[in-house]
Amino acid sequence: MVETQLLVVGGGPAGLAAASAAASLGIEVLLADEGLKLGGQLVKQTHKFFGSREHHAGVRGIDIPNLLLENQDKVNIMSNTTIIGCYEDGVLTAVTGEDQYFKIKPQRVVFATGASEKFLSFPGNDLPGVYGAGAVQTLMNQYGVVPGKRVLMIGAGNIGIIVSYQLLQAGIHVAAVVEAAPNIGAYLVHASKLARAGVPILTRHTIVEAKGTDSVQSAVIAQLDEKWQVIPGTEKELEVDVVCLAVGLSPVLDLLSQIGCRRKYIPELGGDVPFRDKQLKTSIDWIYVAGDTAGVEEASAAMVEGRLAGAAAAAQLGADSTEAGKIIASCQASLDSLRRGPVGAKIRAGIAKLEGGCCKCLNHQA
Amino acid sequence: MSRISEHPILKFEDKPVINFTFEGRKLEGRQGDTIASALHANGIMVLSHSRRNKRPRGFFCAIGKCSSCLMTVNGKANVRTCVEPLVEGMEILRQPATGGELKW
Numbered sequence: 001m002v003e004t005q006l007l008v009v010g011g012g013p014a015g016l017a018a019a020s021a022a023a024s025l026g027i028e029v030l031l032a033d034e035g036l037k038l039g040g041q042l043v044k045q046t047h048k049f050f051g052s053r054e055h056h057a058g059v060r061g062i063d064i065p066n067l068l069l070e071n072q073d074k075v076n077i078m079s080n081t082t083i084i085g086c087y088e089d090g091v092l093t094a095v096t097g098e099d100q101y102f103k104i105k106p107q108r109v110v111f112a113t114g115a116s117e118k119f120l121s122f123p124g125n126d127l128p129g130v131y132g133a134g135a136v137q138t139l140m141n142q143y144g145v146v147p148g149k150r151v152l153m154i155g156a157g158n159i160g161i162i163v164s165y166q167l168l169q170a171g172i173h174v175a176a177v178v179e180a181a182p183n184i185g186a187y188l189v190h191a192s193k194l195a196r197a198g199v200p201i202l203t204r205h206t207i208v209e210a211k212g213t214d215s216v217q218s219a220v221i222a223q224l225d226e227k228w229q230v231i232p233g234t235e236k237e238l239e240v241d242v243v244c245l246a247v248g249l250s251p252v253l254d255l256l257s258q259i260g261c262r263r264k265y266i267p268e269l270g271g272d273v274p275f276r277d278k279q280l281k282t283s284i285d286w287i288y289v290a291g292d293t294a295g296v297e298e299a300s301a302a303m304v305e306g307r308l309a310g311a312a313a314a315a316q317l318g319a320d321s322t323e324a325g326k327i328i329a330s331c332q333a334s335l336d337s338l339r340r341g342p343v344g345a346k347i348r349a350g351i352a353k354l355e356g357g358c359c360k361c362l363n364h365q366a
Numbered sequence: 367m368s369r370i371s372e373h374p375i376l377k378f379e380d381k382p383v384i385n386f387t388f389e390g391r392k393l394e395g396r397q398g399d400t401i402a403s404a405l406h407a408n409g410i411m412v413l414s415h416s417r418r419n420k421r422p423r424g425f426f427c428a429i430g431k432c433s434s435c436l437m438t439v440n441g442k443a444n445v446r447t448c449v450e451p452l453v454e455g456m457e458i459l460r461q462p463a464t465g466g467e468l469k470w
Contacts, residue, residue: 034430036451046375060375098445116431128411128424135428135448143403144378144396146368170370214422215411 004030004076005317007092007106008310009083009255012040013299014291015112016068017306018313021327022110023074025311025319030106031075032094034082039065040114042299044137046169047162047190054334055300062141068303086255090286108286108313111256112306115249115270115292120154123209125243129216133163133246140170148242152219153177154207158298160246161186161201164194167244175238178205178221180228187343208235210243219243249296256293259284268350269295275354279312279328280305288313295354297347304334369396369407386456401447401458402428402435413437413447417463437461 008019011033019031037043045061056064069075078096083104085093092104117132119125131139131147133155139145151172153164156179164174177194182204184191195201208220208230223234250271253263262275262283273295280288290309291302308331315324339347370378381397388405395404402413402425412422413435426434430449439445440457443465447458 036449062376117427126416126421126423128413128422131425132427135426138428139403139406139425140370141376143399143407144370144373144376145403145407146370147406169374171372215424 001091002030002102002104004028004104004106006030006108006110006310006313007032007104008110008112009092010040010112010114010291010293011035011038011077011079012112012114012291012302013042013064013068014114014293014302014306014309015040015110016065017303018110018112018288018290018310019075019306020068020070021307021310022314022317022319025314025324025327027314027317027319029075030078030104032078032081032083032104034080036080038069038077038079041134041137044134044141045162045299046141046166049300055303055338061299064299064303083255086259088259092255106286108288108317110280110288110290110306110309110313111293112289112291112302112309113252113255113293115296116252117245118248118250120207120245120247122207124211124216124219127210127212127216128214129212129241130210130243130245133159133244136242136244137163137166140166140172146170146172147244148216148240149173150175150238150240151242151244152207152221152238152240153244153246155179155185155246155248156181156191156201156203157185157246157248158187158190159249160244161190161194163244163246164199165190165197168194168197168199174199175240176221177201178207179203180206180224206230207243211237216241216243249292251293251296253293256282256287256289259287261287264354266295266350266353268346269354273350273354278332280309281312295347295350301335301338301347304331304338307331308335368409384452384454386452386454386458388458389460395452399452401437401439401445401450401452401456403448404452405447405458412460414460415463436465438465 005028008015008031019029023029042061081096136147151174204224208222211218222230263272274282288309290305311324311327384395393408411424414423423434426432430446435447436444437447438459438461
């Protein structure tokens with residue numbers, strides 16, 4: 001049995017920030033990450049981040065993990081390690097590699113397990129050549145392998161638009177981006193870059209079918225009416241060998257479900273999300289959440305949430321309450337500022353639903 | 367091989383070659399590859415077949431979650447090839463959807 005004060009599950013932006021904040025407050029931290037390399041999705045982000053300097057604005061995502069690991073020597077890191085169970089007696093089970101099983105008994109846990117990609121139903125969606133956007137980024141930016149020659153991107157949110165631009169950087173043709181909604185969801189700075197490069201972004205359009213025998217050879221797209229129904233006669237067949245799905249993310253809650261954390265379905269935050277208080281503590285006293293696990297946002301917010309949850313857990317573990325309190329307050333202010341304005345409207349609505357609809361069991365919120 | 371040679375931000379230097387076989391064919395990967403990325407770079411899109419309808423399955427999630435890339439590696443079934451590092455001399459095979467005989 002491995003014992004530690006704080007276990008952080010997940011080494012992406014939120015988990016790294018949580019581990020770093022808690023370690024800086026003198027807490028003994030164990031960070032478990034299933035990947036071979038820390039950083040989560042950051043290791044695939046070639047674009048520069050927005051916000052202010054405290055949010056690493058102007059720094060490319062690929063360079064951020066190193067900045068977050070400045071306290072690394074105080075954090076015990078276990079890579080290639082997946083947490084596979086979370087039990088009521090406070091014990092978690094883990095596996096390193098394929099077959100090295102062991103138990104961990106932490107005093108507090110921060111779950112920063114991120115999100116998984118949503119899928120879309122259409123004929124041919126199981127063909128090789130249909131990828132999640134994360135997989136396309138992994139292939140290109142981590143392994144330097146081209147996913148294909150001509151790509152149809154589904155979804156014009158930040159991920160769809162940014163990955164389309166990354167495809168162009170890798171010298172791959174993007175035939176079109178289709179978006180079922182009437183508007184582009186991504187930051188217009190990124191969408192404009194793509195439009196300037198000559199990639200059509202078709203709003204109110206969707207994929208109808210992917211065709212091919214052993215892999216994708218073409219895709220049919222069509223226009224949607226105001227009720228999101230395909231307008232007959234508007235179908236077009238595009239010659240593509242890759243269909244990339246960027247249709248949203250859902251929080252990864254497997255372990256939180258197993259242990260019985262209270263959850264609520266909030267579409268604005270990606271689906272089922274765990275209840276959490278303003279310090280990111282869940283309905284279970286020793287469990288915190290941060291990043292996409294706590295509701296899907298983006299990496300800047302994930303890092304701030306990580307710091308917040310790490311400091312809050314540290315405070316509970318007896319760290320200097322003044323120092324921890326300072327971090328908590330500055331993170332809460334920082335989150336408010338990140339969520340300000342029209343871009344944050346959806347997130348604000350989602351969080352209001354979560355906090356407003358809080359169930360009676362969450363007496364620590366009273 | 368379909369690898370990115372020029373990129374405005376990332377550098378993909380020529381890394382040492384790793385030799386392996388796929389269904390008996392001799393192929394080359396690069397240091398840092400997972401099994402599935404090496405197969406993809408060699409143009410191999412079909413990694414497995416679905417259980418009932420035998421539809422082709424390819425690289426999908428790249429993070430060891432979706433089961434689309436399960437293959438038999440050095441005789442061991444159900445290896446998540448998208449997260450398993452490629453090692454010199456590996457023997458990679460497609461497998462029945464469950465990794466063995468169906469009994470149900």
